[in-house]
Amino acid sequence: MKAIANLGALTIGFLTSALVLPAYSQVTSDGSTNTTVNSINNNFTILNGTQQGNNLFHSFSNFSVPTGGSASFDLKNTPDITTVFSRVTGGSVSNIDGLIQTLNSNNPVSLFLMNPAGIVFGQNASLNISGSFVGTTANSIKFSDGTEFSAVNPNTTPLLTMSVPVGLQMGSNSGAINVQNTGHLLTFLIHPLISSPNTSNNPVGLSVNANNTLSLVGGNITLDAGVLNAPSGHIELGSANNGTVSLNTSTPIWSFDYSNIQQFGDIQLSHQSLTDASGTPAGSIHFQGRNITLNDASAALLTNQGSGNAGNISVNASESLTLRGIGTPEFPQSLLRADNFGDGGGGNIIVSAAKLLLQDGGSLHGINFSAGPGSNIFVDIKDVLQLEGVSPVSGFASSLNTITRGSGKSGDVGVITKTLQVLNGAVIGNSSWATGIGGNTIINASDFIEISGENPQNLADSVIVTGTFNQANAGQLIVNTPKLKLQDGGGIVNSTVNSGNAGDLTINVSDTIEVSGAGSISGLSSRIGARAELLAPPIRQLFGLPDVITGNTGTLTINTQNLQITNGAIVGVDHQGVGNAGKLEINAGSIRLDNGGSLTAETFQGEGGNIFIQSNDLIMRHGSSIVTNAGGIGNGGNMTINSAVILGLENSDIVANAVQGNGGNINITTQGIFGLQYRPQLTTENDITASSQFGINGTVDINNFGVDPNSGLVELPATVTDSSQQIATGCSANTGSSFVATGRGGVPQNPNQEVRSDRTWSDIRNLNAYRQNSPVTAKIIETQASFVQATSWRRNAQRKIELVADKSIAPTPQSLTCAAVTKS
Numbered sequence: 001m002k003a004i005a006n007l008g009a010l011t012i013g014f015l016t017s018a019l020v021l022p023a024y025s026q027v028t029s030d031g032s033t034n035t036t037v038n039s040i041n042n043n044f045t046i047l048n049g050t051q052q053g054n055n056l057f058h059s060f061s062n063f064s065v066p067t068g069g070s071a072s073f074d075l076k077n078t079p080d081i082t083t084v085f086s087r088v089t090g091g092s093v094s095n096i097d098g099l100i101q102t103l104n105s106n107n108p109v110s111l112f113l114m115n116p117a118g119i120v121f122g123q124n125a126s127l128n129i130s131g132s133f134v135g136t137t138a139n140s141i142k143f144s145d146g147t148e149f150s151a152v153n154p155n156t157t158p159l160l161t162m163s164v165p166v167g168l169q170m171g172s173n174s175g176a177i178n179v180q181n182t183g184h185l186l187t188f189l190i191h192p193l194i195s196s197p198n199t200s201n202n203p204v205g206l207s208v209n210a211n212n213t214l215s216l217v218g219g220n221i222t223l224d225a226g227v228l229n230a231p232s233g234h235i236e237l238g239s240a241n242n243g244t245v246s247l248n249t250s251t252p253i254w255s256f257d258y259s260n261i262q263q264f265g266d267i268q269l270s271h272q273s274l275t276d277a278s279g280t281p282a283g284s285i286h287f288q289g290r291n292i293t294l295n296d297a298s299a300a301l302l303t304n305q306g307s308g309n310a311g312n313i314s315v316n317a318s319e320s321l322t323l324r325g326i327g328t329p330e331f332p333q334s335l336l337r338a339d340n341f342g343d344g345g346g347g348n349i350i351v352s353a354a355k356l357l358l359q360d361g362g363s364l365h366g367i368n369f370s371a372g373p374g375s376n377i378f379v380d381i382k383d384v385l386q387l388e389g390v391s392p393v394s395g396f397a398s399s400l401n402t403i404t405r406g407s408g409k410s411g412d413v414g415v416i417t418k419t420l421q422v423l424n425g426a427v428i429g430n431s432s433w434a435t436g437i438g439g440n441t442i443i444n445a446s447d448f449i450e451i452s453g454e455n456p457q458n459l460a461d462s463v464i465v466t467g468t469f470n471q472a473n474a475g476q477l478i479v480n481t482p483k484l485k486l487q488d489g490g491g492i493v494n495s496t497v498n499s500g501n502a503g504d505l506t507i508n509v510s511d512t513i514e515v516s517g518a519g520s521i522s523g524l525s526s527r528i529g530a531r532a533e534l535l536a537p538p539i540r541q542l543f544g545l546p547d548v549i550t551g552n553t554g555t556l557t558i559n560t561q562n563l564q565i566t567n568g569a570i571v572g573v574d575h576q577g578v579g580n581a582g583k584l585e586i587n588a589g590s591i592r593l594d595n596g597g598s599l600t601a602e603t604f605q606g607e608g609g610n611i612f613i614q615s616n617d618l619i620m621r622h623g624s625s626i627v628t629n630a631g632g633i634g635n636g637g638n639m640t641i642n643s644a645v646i647l648g649l650e651n652s653d654i655v656a657n658a659v660q661g662n663g664g665n666i667n668i669t670t671q672g673i674f675g676l677q678y679r680p681q682l683t684t685e686n687d688i689t690a691s692s693q694f695g696i697n698g699t700v701d702i703n704n705f706g707v708d709p710n711s712g713l714v715e716l717p718a719t720v721t722d723s724s725q726q727i728a729t730g731c732s733a734n735t736g737s738s739f740v741a742t743g744r745g746g747v748p749q750n751p752n753q754e755v756r757s758d759r760t761w762s763d764i765r766n767l768n769a770y771r772q773n774s775p776v777t778a779k780i781i782e783t784q785a786s787f788v789q790a791t792s793w794r795r796n797a798q799r800k801i802e803l804v805a806d807k808s809i810a811p812t813p814q815s816l817t818c819a820a821v822t823k824s
Helices: 002-025 537-543
Strands: 027-029 035-040 043-048 050-052 055-063 070-074 083-088 094-096 099-103 110-114 119-121 126-128 133-136 140-143 148-150 165-170 177-180 213-218 221-224 227-229 234-241 243-248 255-257 267-270 274-276 284-294 299-304 313-323 335-340 349-359 363-368 377-388 399-404 413-423 427-432 441-452 463-468 477-487 491-496 505-516 527-532 555-566 570-575 583-594 598-603 610-621 625-627 639-648 653-655 666-670 672-674 687-689 700-704 792-795 801-804
Touching: 027 035, 035 055, 083 148, 099 110, 110 140, 165 213, 177 213, 213 227, 221 234, 234 243, 234 255, 234 274, 284 299, 313 335, 335 349, 349 363, 363 377, 377 399, 399 413, 413 427, 427 441, 441 463, 463 477, 477 491, 491 505, 505 527, 527 555, 555 570, 570 583, 583 598, 598 610, 610 625, 639 653, 666 672, 672 700, 687 700
Parallel strands: 043 070, 055 083, 070 099, 083 110, 094 119, 099 126, 110 133, 119 177, 133 213, 177 221, 213 234, 221 267, 227 274, 234 284, 267 284, 274 299, 284 313, 299 335, 313 349, 335 363, 349 377, 363 399, 377 413, 399 427, 413 441, 427 463, 441 477, 463 491, 477 505, 491 527, 505 555, 527 570, 555 583, 570 598, 583 610, 598 625, 610 639, 625 653, 639 666, 639 672, 653 687, 666 700
Antiparallel strands: 027 055, 035 043, 050 055, 140 148, 140 165, 165 243, 243 255, 792 801
């Protein structure tokens, strides 16, 4: 009986669900705004409503459009309105899998669809609206005169207004918004860094007309293979709770302000979802949320055409922005992408987040194909910026990259973060591939930078790089951080691989730079360098690069407290073509080269680069070197080293050699140089050499300003003073005198012994035997009478004659000596 009862309950539940389900596929008025709904099958015509000025208000208890159906806002009775505000008050999610459109209006009409319970756009959902569209799960829409159009108080007669909307009042638990479709079909004809994505096969998805806004503002927002299009317009994805999203509709491109929001939700794009605001010119895209994720080759795209300036791709995440996941061979990575084909400026990519993670080839790209300036990339990350690995499908690196392939300048790259990690083949890059100059790159990490490893799939090394692949010059690269660590093939490079000149590279590290090791598979050394690098033949063939590099390298400047180069790592400037190697300048407190670590300024055929080193100490061990060699007909570079102490051990060398040209000049200024010696050629010892195999040897000038011990001596007088004549004689007449040194000091108890411990003196004798009760008496010394010469005579009372002096002279007291006091 119990089983039968359960079966009956399930049957009733199923029938109830079947009866309720059609309600989600209906559009019904709640009677509060004079809204009229007429339906034919699954097509719903919406008439009347309440008009206030240019605003028209509709209120529904349910609003859902089934597959193949439509909801048409027919404005034949209200043709002059410009904005339709519609609310859903019944508490059911709006399921939209058909068409929403506006008809019979004299003006472009924008539409607000508000349902606090949630909105789902199915893969067949579409829009045919002459103006902008806002889908929101806000509780109410706020207007400039203070009134609200609320969806959570359906029993209250709404106060309707003709004023403009100024905000969306979000509840404490706003409903979710979900967009479904079949995903984009973007393809790259050649390579993501060579061609722009082809959008011709994309589904339309949810789309508004050109120069309008497509906005989804609610709780959590999910695009599952969803596609959003706003040509030359604006796409807004905002996930917000508990506060007001301010709204400005006074311009064609609407703007949203989240400064009053207390809590943000999550935004996720997956399965090749797309937001596209490309056009002539391109519009703008804005994501605002807590954790924002683009998975599975999902993308935000701005392709700019014409002479106007594009808008920006802006992402604000209170916690994290993540781009990752596996795509297809035609579109292998998740992207924020801004391309420029016009004379105007390309759109910028601006990211603000606590964390930014680029994985599996996930990237931020700004590519310029035109004469206008390229797209800039600026990221402000409060905690960690991590780029890691490559796409498993294509091997394309996770990257943050700006490039010019036209005559216009490449965009700049600006990074502000606490910790920066570039790992396992990832790249931060800025380069010129044509006649346009490269942009500048500035990286500020307040805590730490780590660049490490290579990817075994394509042997790509992790690198921060600016460079030129053509005839234009590269931009500058500046890195500022307290600590910098490069290992296992990681690099920071400003380079040329063609006829253009490399830019300058400046590294400012307040604490320590560690450069160590090489790639475990490729063997590529970890390095900091201004380089002219001859790439592998397959890469040169792919990008049409010459076999001989003629561009010059730039200047590498390093300012740090501690520089450590170990295990075969390299810091320097070098040229693998026929150009000049540039200059290496190091200002450091301490420099350590160990186990094959080197400072270099070498060339293959051109002039050797110059090295200038200023440090407190320079220590070289285990085959380390400082080199300004020149190959071919080039002259060896010059080297200037100013260091208080220089030490070279275990076959470490300072070299400025040449082959056919002249050897370079070496100038060393130091207070002490140890282990290293000048030799005419390299040996297995610690050498300083500036030789030329077929040309003139260079010069080696060592200025040793070490301390001369003789300079601190003072000549003593020839006449030696007799110390016995310097002893005071005041006590010479007394016995038992002594000289005693007590307390702390440096005088020994015995002149023939060393100083003993300075323990405090303590008398442990029994003093009772020495105590006496006799009174203390003082002995007064009597002064002896002195004779005085008489000056006259007289008769006294006894009638006797006596001699007298004219004046009595007081006795002179005896001078005190050690005998002046006598013990009682």
